[in-house]
Amino acid sequence: MAELNSMANIGREMEKKLTSVGIDSAEKLIQTGAKQAFLKLKETYPQVCLVHLYALEGAIENVEFNALSENRKKELKEFSDFLKG
Numbered sequence: 001m002a003e004l005n006s007m008a009n010i011g012r013e014m015e016k017k018l019t020s021v022g023i024d025s026a027e028k029l030i031q032t033g034a035k036q037a038f039l040k041l042k043e044t045y046p047q048v049c050l051v052h053l054y055a056l057e058g059a060i061e062n063v064e065f066n067a068l069s070e071n072r073k074k075e076l077k078e079f080s081d082f083l084k085g
Contacts, residue, residue: 001026007059018037
C-alpha cells in the first residue's frame with residue numbers, strides 16, 4: 001500500500017487530515033476520488049477550499065495541482081461552488 005505523502009501535492013498536513021477522515025493510503029484516495037475525499041474533509045475541516053480540491057485531483061492524476069487542465073479545474077470549481085450553495 002502506497003503512502004499518501006508519496007503522492008503529488010500531499011504534504012504532512014494534508015496527509016494528517018485525510019487520515020483523520022479514513023483515507024489512509026494512496027489507493028484509498030484514488031478509490032474514493034477527489035470530490036468525495038473533499039466532501040469528507042469539508043465535514044471535519046470546514047476551512048478546506050478549492051485549492052485543496054485541486055490538490056486532491058492532482059494527487060490522483062499524479063501531477064502538480066496547477067498542471068490540471070483548464071476544463072478539469074473549471075469542473076472542480078463548479079463542484080466547489082455548488083457545495084457553497
